[in-house]
């Protein structure tokens with residue numbers, strides 16, 4: 113790493129550089145995410161958005177080194193966290209980082225919380241694994257954490273089991289576990305999908321509140337542009353394993369460029385519109401095996417595609433300061449090319 117990059121990383125919690133991850137399917141290896149580059153900075157929320165199958169979770173699993181063994185593999189690029197490349201670390205070294213320096217919140221807390229252990233046991237375990245605390249200190253800190261995430265009767269709930277709590281309360285416990293060790297980075301994957309609408313809003317508000325109070329960097333994965341509008345500082349739009357547009361939340365919502373992003377934005381319900389049905393994007397994200405590797409990957413679903421879009425592979429380029437897009441419509445006018 114040269115001096116300039118060292119200075120850059122000083123204000124960057126996580127730097128993903130040209131990351132490529134893929135899977136073995138039927139004896140052949142297919143890239144699921146390609147050339148993903150992004151920076152996560154302290155005190156900021158970066159949202160990764162895209163439809164199901166775009167590669168959002170593969171990105172999160174790559175960062176956490178949690179890809180399925182023997183099937184999924186990072187095959188190129190770097191993931192720089194705290195000055196070290198996570199792709200080079202052993203499982204033991206990653207175990208030290210996961211849960212301590214990087215907290216995680218996933219969609220369905222029941223799959224992350226162990227049903228046979230009490231809430232207190234699981235929170236205390238997370239603390240005792242990473243800090244030199246007595247059992248009594250760990251219990252006190254656990255109660256404090258439950259209160260911090262808005263759980264009423266924390267002194268009682270600590271001895272209860274996950275199934276005794278509502279979905280929203282379980283998600284609050286997950287948040288308490290994720291922030292227990294004051295992580296620098298929080299990775300949040302579809303945190304509210306399994307919850308009903310009023311609870312969703314409360315959980316998002318809680319995550320935002322904690323993120324601001326703790327000045328944490330957050331990488332939030334969602335398919336929901338409503339969540340992005342609520343939470344994001346920076347936005348990365350993914351389609352079929354690639355970044356197709358990237359910019360501040362204002363640029364993404366006010367001056368969207370990529371036809372995919374424009375269609376995603378049109379599918380958001382608006383209060384002042386009386387529409388029978390929401391516009392959804394026709395067709396589906398192609399599977400890894402059927403992914404067009406030449407030309408634009410969105411071509412089959414794009415309302416403004418031209419003949420050349422099937423033959424020329426678009427590159428990611430800057431259309432404006434800190435606003436990049438991958439589309440032939442804009443490629444001629446890129447002041448400079450930033451990606452491949």
Ligand SMILES: Nc1ncnc2c1ncn2[C@@H]1O[C@H](COP(=O)(O)OP(=O)(O)OP(=O)(O)O)[C@@H](O)[C@H]1O
Pocket residue numbers: 135136137144162163164165166167168169170171180183184335398399400
């Ligand atoms: N274990 C796996 N084996 C083979 N292919 C996989 C595996 N996990 C993910 N994929 C493929 O990688 C691509 C990206 O999947 P990913 O789960 O990251 O999408 P996503 O955007 O997170 O979608 P969702 O919102 O549904 O979780 C998809 O084509 C998916 O089928």
